[in-house]
Amino acid sequence: MKLSIKENASLAPFCSMKAGGNAKYICTPGSIRELKCLLSLMKEKNERFMVLGNASNTLFSDEGFDGAVIFTSKINGIISEGRTITAECGAPLNALSLQAAKNSLGGLEFAYGIPGTVGGGVFMNAGAFGGELCDCFHTALCFTPDLEEATLTKEEMRFSYRKSILSENGYILVNASFLLDEGDGKAVKSKMDAFMSMRREKQPLEYPSCGSTFKRPKGNFAGHLIEQCDLKGYSIGGASVSEKHAGFIINKGGAAANDIIKLIDFVSDTVFEKTGVKLEPEIKIVRQR
Template identity: 40%
Template sequence: MAIDLIQAFPAIKVLKDEPLKNYTHTKIGGPADWLVFPHSIEETKQIVDFARENGLALTVLGNSSNLLIKDGGLRGIVVMMTELTGLSVDGETVTALAGSLTIDTAEFAFVHGLTGLEWAAGIPGSIGGAVYMNAGAYGGETSDVLATVDVLSRDGEFKTYTLAEAQLAYRDSIMQHTHDVILAATFQLQVGDKVVIREQMDDFNARRAAKQPLELPSAGSTFKRPEGHFAGKLIMDAGLQGFRAGGAEVSRKHAGFVVNIDHATAQDFLDVIKHVQEVVAQKDHVLLEPEVRIMGED
């Protein structure tokens, strides 16, 4: 008998053969066999347990901002954590459920007069993604303020990692290797001057709007920062701004971004990434590694 998640989880939003391009910031991505939207930690555990017990592949996504899903989509169950939201404050700590937006969390900290998350004011991802990737911008990153992260192992065990145990490094964390499902994160902040906090957040957002191609679909910064270099400058100096494959193009506004300018496919994006890597490697002998997560089937 075929497995039917709609029947298995009548109280949870479940979509079958759902195009993931409807949810990604690139507007690209093939179908998910099953797309599931848990509202609570308990519902998330039920889904993780069901996948394990039925031998189904399980992929966990957040706001899908720094992500490229291939045109063949994803098999098994895709858990979309965007409905698992909630923010709370306790003294100088803020706790956010994994689906909470990074932008909303930074605003929440500001409202409560807490400093430390200003750099996150314009990052479009979710808290789960920020912790998973150790997201950062403008000299700050998640590891600067993370206190603990609550996770669910693929075996269905709840765990809490300290900052040291989470092993956050440049665009890396222990969760990328254990595949634990991030449920919530607590941040250690400090009391600050709300006027100063607001000014810094506004400044970062103005700089982002001026320099980044926010008006076009993209996966954010495409490449990791190579040691001793800036990816965008290497790409610009190689004359690659405006290079296009199909509907994907190296942004003319910021060379570190690949943008969807005309109904691009994932393969278009991958073709641009490969060409940029080859040209920069030949010209500067620098290997550009994708920062964007690439997943799915061709």
């Protein structure tokens, strides 16, 4: 088996913010077998590692990461059986929703347009337009930290807002099954298209970003609070609060990751000073090398 491992390589091209320093190793396994092999290699060598999907919710500092970053996007098989669709960790959420529409199954329309993978989506309990992945999640096959296989049920995943047990137990998601509702394929697809149009209209998709920078605070919207504090368009270096949607911090061109992080901290501090609301980042920021 020939494993794809790049040494001391830039994370920026792999990350949706198009910023970030170098990783000691960047690995792009092409199968679950290769993923398992890499994980055991890293454990054996006592290397730190992180498993990522599309890094559409992850930002590394300019100092990078002193370990292996394993991107799963090449592990992306999807199979369907009746009302169940099972997708491997690196399958794009878009492909998963399209497969559901093709099979005339409803329940995943909201996920169309979220640029993450099944692994990152389940980890984050990704959601939009009133839906969340936990709504139709059935089971997940995972590797435990000892690389044993474990199947987790919906209850065992302990989903909450943008969170699952995977952020606590160190399990690596191998694949996930979703149980969907029988529907009308055309109606499912037109709902997906409507959601996509809303995204194009409201979100700054023309710039690299990690989507909504902050979690939705109780009873409010991060974007409203940021706008209220006159921060729309506020920039540090190439990092900017989007004029189109204040909830997004964008890379306007060549932004240093550390400027993006400084801007996230500045926005959070300013909103707290002016409104008393503490904004919590939704983005996973890897500050330490």
